[in-house]
Amino acid sequence: MTFPRPEPGQSIFTLSTPLPVIDEDRLQANIARVQSYMDAHNLAFRPHIKTHKIPAIAQQQVQAGAKGINCQKITEAEVFADAGFQDILITFNILGKEKLERLSALNEKIADLKVVADSVATADGLAEYFAGKKPLTVLVECDTGGGRCGVQTPQDAIFLAQLIHDSPSLNFGGLLTYPKAHSEPVVEAFFSKTIEELNARGIACPIVSNGGTPSLFSAHLVPSATEHRAGTYVYSDRAMARAGHGTLDNCAMHILATVVSRPTPDRAIIDAGSKALTSDLLGMSDYGHLIDYPEASITSLSEEHGTVDLSKVNGKRPEIGDKIRIIPNHTCVVSNLFDFITFHRNGVVMRVETVAARGLVW
Amino acid sequence: MTFPRPEPGQSIFTLSTPLPVIDEDRLQANIARVQSYMDAHNLAFRPHIKTHKIPAIAQQQVQAGAKGINCQKITEAEVFADAGFQDILITFNILGKEKLERLSALNEKIADLKVVADSVATADGLAEYFAGKKPLTVLVECDTGGGRCGVQTPQDAIFLAQLIHDSPSLNFGGLLTYPKAHSEPVVEAFFSKTIEELNARGIACPIVSNGGTPSLFSAHLVPSATEHRAGTYVYSDRAMARAGHGTLDNCAMHILATVVSRPTPDRAIIDAGSKALTSDLLGMSDYGHLIDYPEASITSLSEEHGTVDLSKVNGKRPEIGDKIRIIPNHTCVVSNLFDFITFHRNGVVMRVETVAARGLVW
Incomplete structure (x- = not known):
């Protein structure tokens, strides 16, 4: 029916x-304002599609200048890959055969797929499954105070980065955090210390990914970051307005x-x-x-x-x-x-x- | 894809x-236990489909002895009418031309559709739209302490019942409440006082509908009720277990x-x-x-x-x-x-x- x-x-x-209902003018203004801030600070921008889950909106974000997109689930990434997106970061620890199978198929399909890991267990699972396949790019997720996922110290980040770097089936993609809002100095300290040691070991750190909408307009206070991720800004809501965004x-x-x-x-x-x-x-x-x-x-x-x-x-x-x-x-x-x-x-x-x-x- | x-x-x-995931045995036991309680107390039972929204589960409930179903939206009722259900009560004030059009189409399609009203504005809207069409059965919703919808006093219930009774395009279907849990004496007092006065006016009250899962096994403490409605019992959850169900x-x-x-x-x-x-x-x-x-x-x-x-x-x-x-x-x-x-x-x-x-x- x-x-x-x-x-x-x-x-x-x-x-x-x-x-x-969504106001088109406010939507467009939100996209333009944030992209223009990122451009002004030479930060790549990666919108999180969890907020809208609509390919046409992500296309508006990419047309405005976003470098790629952020998904939270493999099936979300599949929908967006099907809609033509080639640069997708899945910010989730992927575990289990069924998910790894689909992740590998997605990695074959698009140019630039990336995931995260915050433990040896997750990294080993990825390394083992991707052996003999197109290598998978993996970023190390760091807990810089957000209190969710992530390695707890720069030392742990370096250990895991080295493990990924040394794995023939994985590429080390860099560092990532989902921080506590308004904690830019802490994030910068974690990132810069980790990058310094990785550089000393000869390990490049191509992406350094910071995130979140609430203190998005302070993203430039994390100079080590190469990109910022944010979802909610696109529609925004009462919680964001209260958080100062x-x-x-x-x-x-x-x-x-x-x-x-x-x-x-x-x-x-x-x-x-x-x-x-x-x-x-x-x-x-x-x-x-x-x-x-x-x-x-x-x-x-x-x-x-x-x-x-x-x-x-x-x-x-x-x-x-x-x-x-x-x-x-x-x-x-x-x-x-x-x-x-x-x-x-x-x-x-x-x-x-x-x-x-x-x-x-x- | x-x-x-x-x-x-x-x-x-x-x-x-x-x-x-749903455990089939627990599901079947929940359906059987509640229906058997209702049968023992000679109460008709009308499961609310909001909990599962699946016609096959409602069929299990009806096969166990439920007299009909309860929906909260017109579109829900349409899905269940399409699946063959003929006795549907929509416990919502229906307002606006687009909804009234679909409500009327549904009333033509199934044998026994019923809605509620708790105001003259809602009842008048129904009466006006259904003029010249198959009459619609309307119950008066009573606020017996739940603090949501419903007329506030038996006097208001009687006034609205009389108005519906007097409308050529509406049938007065009876009384309904979504009560505060464990308030059976208050519900009974409201219902019995209203019914007494309606009887004195020569207005029959075919359905007297009480509801809710938390104090479901006390439904027999409302002797004026002819039926009980409940949704959550079918799967049950942590809140129900804490509420004593x-x-x-x-x-x-x-x-x-x-x-x-x-x-x-x-x-x-x-x-x-x-x-x-x-x-x-x-x-x-x-x-x-x-x-x-x-x-x-x-x-x-x-x-x-x-x-x-x-x-x-x-x-x-x-x-x-x-x-x-x-x-x-x-x-x-x-x-x-x-x-x-x-x-x-x-x-x-x-x-x-x-x-x-x-x-x-x-």
């Missing part, structure tokens, strides 16, 4: 809700919702719940910013309902049937819920793009 | 992760994940993040129960990584490449992330079902 999708030319305010006016994604119930004077129920907004709080206390009622608060979500507290709204309050616009806390997880995304300019639908890389298992 | 799906006969422990051993859904990094002795990183588990906490302090390491805690999620604190694990700790099993906090939002779900018996894949009603906009 066929389900309704918006048509170009429609007004977004006539569309049935809940529905995420732009303002709410840079947020290209809005969720359109409708007031479906007004059970009490202080309560509105909207048709956007956790299956439209997700429960991501990212340190905030409610589930999204209501553009038209900034004093209102989305205090709780069930799956298809959002409960809005209107008690602090002094002026006109929304009525049943009114459409409202929400800036989500976290745009990347919203993209991941929807099969298509509607793009508009000044409220007129321009195009509808399938979220081609959502729902892929690994 | 084609993406890997498990095949019947495979061991689930050989499958690439992250991946949700069954135990962790009744949870049919596990998320299979792999340890991909062990950056420090106390930290493991797994390949299940918020795009596999969601950020739903539902009052808990971490993001899922690790069956094999019950002292461990999933302390934070990024999109494709989960950070596990192992500091309280006294015995053997997981190593890179180890598979682990997670009981999610909230099963319904996990279903909504995946295009298919894998069903197994004793670890052997039995079938793979498409989550047919996920990703539908409204």
Whole structure:
């Protein structure tokens, strides 16, 4: 059976809700602003496609000057390779025969595939599987304080880099980190110390990859880095605005919702719940910013309902049937819920793009 | 391009992760236990399909004795009508021309469609659109303390019931609530007072629908109810076990994940993040129960990584490449992330079902 999708030319305010929409002008401005910063600082830029999962958006990013793309899963990389992208970095430790098989097929297919490793176990698994095949480029992931993956010290980074360098089936691609925001001096210290020792050993470090949207405009404070990766900047969201990356006016994604119930004077129920907004709080206390009622608060979500507290709204309050616009806390997880995304300019639908890389298992 | 799906006969422990799997025996036991309770108390049972969104599972529920199904969106109801279901209750206020058009088409297609209304605005919208068409059955939604949708008092329920009863294009279907858990006396008081007055006015109340999984086994404490609705019980989850509905051993859904990094002795990183588990906490302090390491805690999620604190694990700790099993906090939002779900018996894949009603906009 066929389900309704918006048509170009429609007004977004006539569309049935809940529905995420992207402002084309804000999207383009976000892409241009960040690329121009990177160009000014002679940093290569590698957008992370996890935010949109749409090849056409990555094409806009590459046309603006991005050198390649960043994926988080093999299946995501497969979708983008199929769409013609040749320079793809998968920032994940790849383990297990089924994934290695597909990784190898992808390595044969595109010119410039790269992955990361942060342990001997992962590097050995890659080295063993790729023996006799087209060599795979592997970067060493470093934990510079982000507290997720990564080797803990420059000494460990050097050890793993040497191991990869010495493996006939792997190419050592360089260093990578997903840092804590606003920790540029720490990142630079980790990178520069590691690079110095690698140089002393005669090991080149072609890529030094830093990442993250929140302190993106401080990327130049890590002079050792050759490239920066960022995803969320492209749509931006409430969490980024709170973290100091732009303002709410840079947020290209809005969720359109409708007031479906007004059970009490202080309560509105909207048709956007956790299956439209997700429960991501990212340190905030409610589930999204209501553009038209900034004093209102989305205090709780069930799956298809959002409960809005209107008690602090002094002026006109929304009525049943009114459409409202929400800036989500976290745009990347919203993209991941929807099969298509509607793009508009000044409220007129321009195009509808399938979220081609959502729902892929690994 | 084609993406890997498990095949019947495979061991689930050989499958690439992250991946949700459902234990067929636990699923069947959950269906049987709840239906048998409802049968024993002469309560009709109407499972909510939001939890699984899979027609084949709803067929199991109906075969066990369920009288019909509950949907939350028109497009969900369309998928299930297409699969042959004739008794569908959509527990949502339907507003707007585009939705009303599809609601009317659905009303023509199946024998027994029902929706709810909790305001004059919603009821008037339905009455106006359905004028001259096959009449639509509408229940009055009552807020008995759940704090979401619903009229606030029996007086308001009676007023709205009378309005629906008097409309030539609507049939008054009865009363409905989505209550606060463990509030049976309050629900009964609201229902019985409303029914008494409706009877005095000569208005029959064919369906009196109570709902919710957490205090499902107290449904008989609302004698006015003719039916009970519940979704989550079918897979169950960590939140239900904490709310007193069954135990962790009744949870049919596990998320299979792999340890991909062990950056420090106390930290493991797994390949299940918020795009596999969601950020739903539902009052808990971490993001899922690790069956094999019950002292461990999933302390934070990024999109494709989960950070596990192992500091309280006294015995053997997981190593890179180890598979682990997670009981999610909230099963319904996990279903909504995946295009298919894998069903197994004793670890052997039995079938793979498409989550047919996920990703539908409204």
